[in-house]
Amino acid sequence: KNEVEQSPQNLTAQEGEFITINCSYSVGISALHWLQQHPGGGIVSLFMLSSGKKKHGRLIATINIQEKHSSLHITASHPRDSAVYICAVKANTDKLIFGTGTRLQVFP
């Protein structure tokens, strides 16, 4: 079993829909990252969380440390949100452990 699990693996949405991507982890962590990878391959850091909730534009990230779970929400989704979203945790060993990603496609 992977130490970081994401669901779903693939997600298709119509423009304007509310989207949720989930991340569960099984190790102790100091921080959790949400990353966005576009088709060209480059990765952009969206959020770094150690507790609670963060919001940036239409993106919201939450984390529940007790339940070892985080969610990434996209409100009013747009085709330009189409990308792979990756959850990564900074383990207490200082190692960064990555999920396998959620591929999101938003259609007009």
Next chain:
Amino acid sequence: DGGITQSPKYLFRKEGQNVTLSCEQNLNHDAMYWYRQDPGQGLRLIYYSQIVNDFQKGDIAEGYSVSREKKESFPLTVTSAQKNPTAFYLCASTLPSRGVYGYTFGSGTRLTVV
């Protein structure tokens, strides 16, 4: 603007040849990392360096080598000993590992062995 530059974006190599991937950062970050990405798998750590002239093996270091002669640069050499080198390679950097700091990633190099 500060960031990480990886070059080249695409690289083709013949079997048996060594090839070096470049990673340069102007963020004044101490720590630098090399990851490999394969379809359907999470990024896996190849090597990392937390300070100049020092580096450590990651989870899949076999067949790879690195150097850290300057703070700004962390080149990765894929040697002929790497059995399955075709993959997407990402470089990242961050401030010291203690504490909660964000990571900056490069745009990646896609290596294909022909």
